[in-house]
Amino acid sequence: MDGLRIIERLRERFATAIVETGSQCRDHTAVVDRAAVRQALEFCKTNPELSFDMLTDLTAVDYLKFPGREDRPRFEVVYHLYSLPHNHRVRLKVGVEEDDAVVPTAVGLWAIANWFEREVWDMFGIRFDGHPDLRRLLMYEEFEGHPLRKDYPINRRQPLIGPRN
Numbered sequence: 001m002d003g004l005r006i007i008e009r010l011r012e013r014f015a016t017a018i019v020e021t022g023s024q025c026r027d028h029t030a031v032v033d034r035a036a037v038r039q040a041l042e043f044c045k046t047n048p049e050l051s052f053d054m055l056t057d058l059t060a061v062d063y064l065k066f067p068g069r070e071d072r073p074r075f076e077v078v079y080h081l082y083s084l085p086h087n088h089r090v091r092l093k094v095g096v097e098e099d100d101a102v103v104p105t106a107v108g109l110w111a112i113a114n115w116f117e118r119e120v121w122d123m124f125g126i127r128f129d130g131h132p133d134l135r136r137l138l139m140y141e142e143f144e145g146h147p148l149r150k151d152y153p154i155n156r157r158q159p160l161i162g163p164r165n
Contacts, residue, residue, distance in 0.1 A: 003028030006090045029091040037094040038104040052081035058116035060124045064150035074098040105130040123148035
């Protein structure tokens with residue numbers, strides 16, 4: 001199944017929850033409303049025509065001060081899905097507002113989401129509702145802030161860590 005047909009299937013199933021679609025370099029993308037993202041991910045995995053059995057990546061983008069995005073959510077969480085049986089791929093995105101930076105977890109669908117979601121939490125501060133163990137992954141526990149946010153102060157001093165007596 002080609003990318004356009006995958007997007008059609010998502011539109012058929014989720015109609016107005018598909019906010020927009022696009023394609024760049026034959027990579028097809030659907031932007032999904034946050035309220036439907038968990039159901040869309042589950043559909044992508046369990047629908048026999050799609051069978052996206054692999055979450056190859058889950059990341060986020062901070063669009064703070066990005067030209068032309070002033071009226072859109074600050075963050076996007078991005079899911080890259082791949083189907084081994086069908087050898088096709090799709091990208092799903094969900095917009096996330098800064099003052100309500102929460103999306104549902106995908107850990108129940110793909111175990112690897114555990115690590116990806118922890119990284120996004122650590123670097124961007126986006127929480128994943130229902131995640132079994134949402135804690136820092138790359139930064140130490142005492143680290144203050146989320147270093148991949150565009151407004152993170154580059155010269156910020158962090159608490160020193162050392163041996164615990």
